[in-house]
Amino acid sequence: MDMHGEYKVPGGKLVVADLDVVGDHVRQAQISGDFFLEPDDALERINGALAGLPIATPAAQIAARVRAVLGDGVEMLGFSPEAVAVAVRRALSGATGWRDH
8 A cells, every 4th residue: 555644844844755555564665855865875774764664653763763774974954863754654644734643
């Protein structure tokens, strides 16, 4: 099942999560948006960290998982691991705004 979620960081950038969900796990994830991220392979690492994610994973654990694969030397401009987590949770829950959580 394809799921889509978006989150506009206050004062920052848009983060989009497109997820392919099979059963109760994310099979494949594609994070995109108008943010800036260095180095080039950091986005691949984020997407890889989300693959296999149980759909019931809380936002704090999603953010920790993203942070763990990035390590030092990664520059995230206009977004954060927490912003990725919000977009992912919105995709998984079908939420469109804060009132949906």
